[in-house]
Amino acid sequence: MKASAETDEEREGLELLGPDGVAIPRYKQYVTFMVGDRAYGVDIVQVREIKQWSPTTALPNQPHYTRGVLNLRGTIVPVHDLRARFGGALTEATETHVVVIVWIGEQTVGVLVDAVSDIVTVSVDDIRPVPDSAPDADTSAISGLVNTEDHMVALLDLVNLFGVRRDHAA
């Protein structure tokens, strides 16, 4: 939360006005990755590193989409399965699968995906809101949609997806 909030502020501060007083379009970079044939993106400032999948240690009573925890150079990091988080089956993880290590506020979390594809630069103005169509669709997990040359990228709202919910902690 904090990390993204700060960077947003920074960008706000950097907003430049052109000679005619119109804001010069601001750009953001996203790391995109694939789960099946769908593309997702995460703000690059939230990505800490990308790691090859390695077996994790399961936790008792973990959420169905959590794959357990792994050792990231001495710290314990939970790994969540993005496919399962969006209602799919658990990913049958192999060595070719990838864990994207991201910062969510103060926490470091791993997200299991099929493959990392690209880094895209998009103008903030090109980010489209998610249409609230189906009432049961988990739209809070997506903060926006972007069209790239190949496909549509759904931008993830990591806080809503995997952030700590204190009410579950007890």
Added chain:
Amino acid sequence: MDDNEDYQALFFTECGELLGDLHEQIDQLVDGQGDSETVNAAFRAVHSVKGGAAAFGFDALIAFAHVFETVMDRIRSGKMALSSEVGPVLVRAGDALEVLVEQARDGGGPADAMVERVRFELEELAGLRSAANEGEAQTPPAAAAPAAPEEMLFEETREVALRFAPGPDFLNRGHDPLRVIRAARDMDLIGVEPEGDVAPIESFDPWTCPFAWTLRFDTTLPQSKLLAFFDLYDDTCEITVLSDPDPEPSAQPPEGASPRPNDPGPAQAAAATPAESGEPKGEVASGTRTSVSKTLRVELMRIDRLVNLVGEIVITQAVLAQKLTETDAATSLEIGHSVEAMTRQTRELQESVMAIRAQPVKSVFSRMPRVVRDLADTLKKEARMVVSGEHTEVDTTVIEELAEPLTHMLRNSMDHGLEGPEERAAAGKPRIGTIRLSAEHRGERVIITIEDDGRGINRARVQEKAIEAGLIGPDDQLPPEEIDQLIFHPGFSTAAEVSSVSGRGVGMDVVKKKIQSLGGRCLLTSTPGKGTKFTITLPLTLAVLDGMTICVGDERFILPLSSVVEALRLENCVIERLPDNSRVLARRGEYLRLMSLRSALGVEGVAAPEEMAIVVDTETNGHIALLVDELIGQRQVVLKSLEANFRRVDGVSGATILGDGRVALILDVPSLVALGASQHFKSQETFH
């Protein structure tokens, strides 16, 4: 400016320690346990606070400390007996001094009525205020005292030269000559001349300062004020007055060791503060020099870095040892010996590092009597606090976190536990209630208890409220102990009887959560009419623990060795089935509940035979036996937090990293048992 702030921070840290000691010394004196050394120590503590305060110009603090010091001096010199009237005044004076230090630290605030009252009492004791000149004393002392130091400035500046020679301990105590000199600039320092030379490299000792400085001031301050500035270092450096044309303003009458009883008016007496400080100083210096233990103040952050590094070494060492057993090198006896030696040394290294962080709980406990006194005042109750085991050592990380839950439990005991004096007398109890706070080591844990002799928990009322809050059904028949535990429930609010004391929106559930987050447990026992007892058990450190590695399915887990009683092979045991299909294990004539870790933890994978049973102590429900596949061995593990990046997980207190780099969970026996018990009924929890 920054330097000065650092410097003030140092002063306040020191004040904290001095005040802690002072409270203890006063308590001893009041209980009649102290001797002349205790009086001396208390006097020195007050004196040091005063000296430091003078360096930063905290006038209210100086004035108060001075009166306090005068009283202590009278006791020390035998001019005043420690009567039953004097004792409580000293206790209050200790509190007032603390209030003033806090005010100085937090940047002022209005004069505290309590402080004024106590100062009045002290002044009476010091003979500064006699019954005869009571009328004169009506002048508000607050106005007179802080103004006093200004009154004695010289009309014109004069040049004073002091020689400042740091002693052998100066640097070790964390002082820095540069800072001293920079701070002295505030007092019209006009010149500094160093003397001395650095020794040749082979005999160079970096821990002692080879220099001395001559400081020249062009100042209106009296000499005493200048000297007072150096009071903070007075036992680690030598200050000599080289030249001073006129030490004190001539208006100032020469002062003796103790203020004369018929000194007219308190204002002038308070003004005498700095003038007097020269006298006791000589004695203080000679008194402390012998008793100063060699200590070094180190930033906690540096130690933490060391602790983390050592933690990593322990893991790496385990990896190395494991890797070696997999190679041919293991066959070599010499390598085996070296590995063993290294294991032992790493362990010693770790213990030594942890010992650096160990601190007596005194630093927290010493704050508690004041909490009780303040509350007794507010609540119009009479209470006395008995503290024991304050020298029990616990890791700093644990200590820091203790103050808040302890204070809250004390509040609870004072507010809900203890009755008012009349009610107590009617119940045939002594009018003054007693709260006992104690700490002791038990194995790898520390046990802290808070016990009051109040009315105990009002179970009917608790039950009523729990029903109101919907925590239990109206027809639920709970055993008394479970009713008591309800006060720890998050939904149990005391809103109906909000008082300014414990109804601050923080419930006992917060206390419990805090203790649990420290890897501890919170127990409550209460006897109606007799009192309530909170028992907290905490690990000695939050960093490492001795564990037993066990194997369930493909996963390995760590059981804290402190909760393991014994390990049994199932083939040697008799297992019976109870009517409800649960299993029990017969061991030496008693039956233990048998719990499968595999099902409690939901471990998937191949169903290997569960061949071993580990008997563990649940602390609350006696012993039970845990079924595991295999017992791997015993080792020390470095505790890593799951909460930092995830959240608290039931049945697990944390995680560690094994030799092969994988993560193993550290099991928490009591919550594991609760997990196992609820497993039967638990529907699949839904997330989101």
